[in-house]
Structures are given as C-alpha cells and as structure tokens.
Amino acid sequence: MYRETKILNDSSEASPLRGGLEGAAEEGDMIINVGPQHPATHGVLHLVITLNGETIKKVEPHLGYIHRSIEKMCESLSYRQFIYVTSRMDYLSAHINNHACALCVEQGLQVEIPPRAQVIRVLMDELTRIASHELWLGAMAMDLGAFTPFFHAFRERESINDIMEETCGARLTMNYMVPGGVMHDLHPNFQKRVKDFMQLYKSKVHEYDEMLTGNIIFQNRMKNVGMLSAEDAISYGCTGPTARGSGVSCDMRKLYPYEIYNTLEFDEVLETGGDSFSRYMVRVREMQQSIRIIEQLIDNIPEGDFLTKTKAVLKLPKGEFYSRVETARGELGVYIVSEGATTPYRIKFRSPGFSNLSVLNHIAKGSKLGDLVAMMGTLDLVIPDIDR
C-alpha cells in the first residue's frame, strides 16, 4: 500500500497523463459539482472541480449518466440492425456513424459499392458536418452568454434538416446508410434544395463573423484560453477540430481516404494557436471546406444503382475488421470481431469525444472557473457518444 502511494507520488510529476495526487484537494480548497444536469455540459456530464479561490486545480469528469450499453446491445443485433443503434450514439453526426459501420461491414463482406452510392454518402456526410458545426456554433455561443447566434445557426440548420427529411425520412437519426450503399435513392428535389441551401449559407455566413469572430468580447474570452500544445494533443489521443486547432494533422479524409475523398479537392483546416479561438476557427473554416466538397459533387452525381445487392442475412467471415471515418468531432473507429455468425462477437467504438474529453483537466488546470465553460464548448462534446 505504501509502495503504491509512493509510486503515484513519483510519477505524478513525470507524466502529464497521470493525475496521481497532483491537484488533490487540500485544506481551504473548495470542491464543486457541475452537472449531471447542467446546461453547459451539453448533456449529462458530471464534473467534480477542485477550486483554489477562483483558480481551477483539477477537473474530474464522471461518466455513465447516459451509458446505454450500445456496444453490448450490438452483440445481439444482426449486421443490418446494429447500424440503427449507432445513429443514437453521436446523434449530431448520425450519417457519419452509420457510414463507419457500413464501411466496416462492407470490408468484411468484400462488396464494392456503386459510384452513385459513394457520392451520395459523401454528400450526406458533408451536409451532416455542416449541420453539426452549426449546432455547435449556436450552443457554444450560448455557453458564453450570447443568445442570438443560436437562432442564426438554427436557421441554416433547419434547411439541412429539411433536405435530410425529404431523402432519408428523418430529421436527426437518419439510418440512411446500409451495407452495400444507401437505403433509398435521392429525392428528386435534392439537388435543387442543396443548391438553395448553399446560396442561403453563403449569403449568411458573414453574419457569424460579424457576431462572433470579430467580436472583441468573444475574442477576449477565447484567445489564450485552454491552451493545448500539439504534443499534448497527440499524447491524449485528441482528434478532429480539437487536435487540428493545435496544428496536428489528423483528418481521416486525408490520411486514410475512404469512398471518393481522395479524388476531391479540399484542404485540411489547420490552426496553430492551440487555444479555444483556434478550435473555433477550425470549425468555422471547416464548414466552408464542406461547402466546397458539396459544390464539386452536387452537379456530378453519377447515374446508376444506389445499392449493391447483398444477401438478406449477412454473415461476416471469421476475423477482425476495423474502419475509421472523420466525424464532425474527430476520428470514429468501428472494430468488429466476427466468429462467422450473423451477429458480431464483439463491437468496439472508438469515439472521438472520449479522448477529447480526457484533455479537459489538462487544459483547464490553472485557469479561472469562468473560462471552463468556454473550453468545454470548444471541445464540442456529445455525451451519449462518450458514454455510448
């Protein structure tokens, strides 16, 4: 027992990943609980914060308030059925979650999906990414006390929801991508609607800059707050805009291109600041890159099948399969272990939010309590994605 404590003491300074006794509460410190029901946590996250005066000594996230045992459920669902549950995981990137699962099953089945389906999938992914970032923008601004951006962001988001509703039949949990392609063909109005949306977006995008990017109050609250160095971003396993705000190149669409991403022209958005403002800028600029991708594809959707014929009951060969995609929050990995049956033996999701949340204590340490909300906002946490 004594030995263990000693090791903890020794390693606490050496390793940035070991919490150890560092930041432990001393006399005079105050411990406050934020959540599980708190609007700034964007869900049901419980934070135990050790404060010295107004300075944060330690932030300890407690998880499990929305643990729905999705991984265990998937073991009893067939390879067609389990995809639907994953829409509820990271519900803001429902399409991209489904996409990752469909890719993993297709990898096991070794089916090629038709070019039309590939283009539809990429279009839907990018629309989802815009919708997710729009919501993040509104919610994060609301965390900082600005209510108006929420209404502006939701105005654009609603028109994406309308597009999704027409083609997929749902506004939020689409369940559109299936092994072998997509479930239905595109709605006849799809192209026109998407073009209308892009026009709307372009005519309104300057409003975000006017309201937030150029706002001096906003900048003061975001700049040099929540500093995350590139090394720490890598060692904590951060992905997505959180890591790209620190200059770490980690876009799965560039590094491990899936579908037709290697034929498309778009930039991986990188900012080198490492603060909350850089993470904000990455997401804002990423929306414009998504628009660029949609512009390349919307007039060039190939004709043909949208779904490859697969067997009614899917069986993956014995083995292990892994696929990864870039969701709006970072790298989502799907790992399937198959025993050759109709249901997976084990499924593991590598969710981006979990690793991104782990960095919270590191970036919040030493800053003021009021800045914690700004930091959490820029990590873009979706709690059901973290708890699963």
Place this chain on the structure above:
Amino acid sequence: MQEENKISNDSSEASPMRGGLEGAFPGEIQELPGGGIVLSKLDDIINWARSNSLWPLTFATSCCGIEMMSTAGAKYDFSRFGFEVARATPRQADVIIIAGTIVNKMAPVLKRLYDQMADPKYVIAMGACAISGGPFFYNTYSVVKGADHVIPVDVYVAGCPPRPEALLHSLITLQQKIKSGLTREQIKSAK
C-alpha cells in the same frame, strides 16, 4: 345595443381574451345594463393563468434534446405558447421535459430534480426512450424502461426523436390538461 351584443358574442371565440376554444377564458359573462361581469371559479382562473406561462427545465440527456433545441429555434418557436423561459435550475421550473434516455445511474438524479421543483409541477416524457426505453428496451443492462418508473408523467410524445411539431402538440396538450385540472398533480391535490 342589441346588435352590439350580438357582434361581441359572435366574435368571442376569436377575441384575444378567449384565444379560440381551447384557450377560452374560464367563466361566463353576465350581461348587465351598461356592461357586464364575469362569473368564474378562482381555481379555474389560476389554472388558466398557469397554463399560459410554463417554464421548462433544460433537461436533455440525449438526441431528443436536439429536437427540443430546434423547437426553441426561430422556425418552430415554442415561445409562442409561453415556454420560452427555459430554466437551468429545477427550483424555477414548472415543467420538466424528459428529452432522452434515462439510465440507472441517472434515475436518482431525475427523481431528485423532480423533488426539487416547486409545486405545481408537470412532466412531459419526450421520445421513445423516455416512454418505454424505446430502441434500448431489449438486451440492455443499464436503461430504465420508461421514465414513469421514476416520476409520474403527464404527457407522452411518441417518436425517435419526435418532430418539433409533435413536441409543440404535447405542450398544447399539457396546457389543456392543466386548464381542465387533469394533470396528476392536480388530481392528487383535489382528493
């Protein structure tokens, strides 16, 4: 005079005071020479007033919370019905919209939030998860199979997640229930 009365009777349904049939002010107008008086029950008037200013608790556990945000947005705008003052603390809230799954670890928290709310309080179970566990009914070890195992629910909204229109409908349904004194809270106190 006679003609004027007739007109006011006809327009009574559309007048802002009455607000259509559902929003009708409780009581009847007794005509008197030179005007009139309204005869009503105090309870009815209190219920009518309460139903038009319900403050929801921002309680969103998962996906349904996003549709709740959409309903708060400019397109659907639940402030039209008096719901816009979303409160972060249960002590200031009248109605709790359970938007999302309730799992075993969250259930005591939900109970506590409900207990902390001041009377009269109302509950809406939004979405399949809050009604019955929904897509997480089978083969899970951690999901509460319906929020009504934990706290009493007044209105259920189906959907996974429900559309904003469905949520609006549930809010209006709750208002009607309050006006007619049929929520669980009111029935309990009347006994």
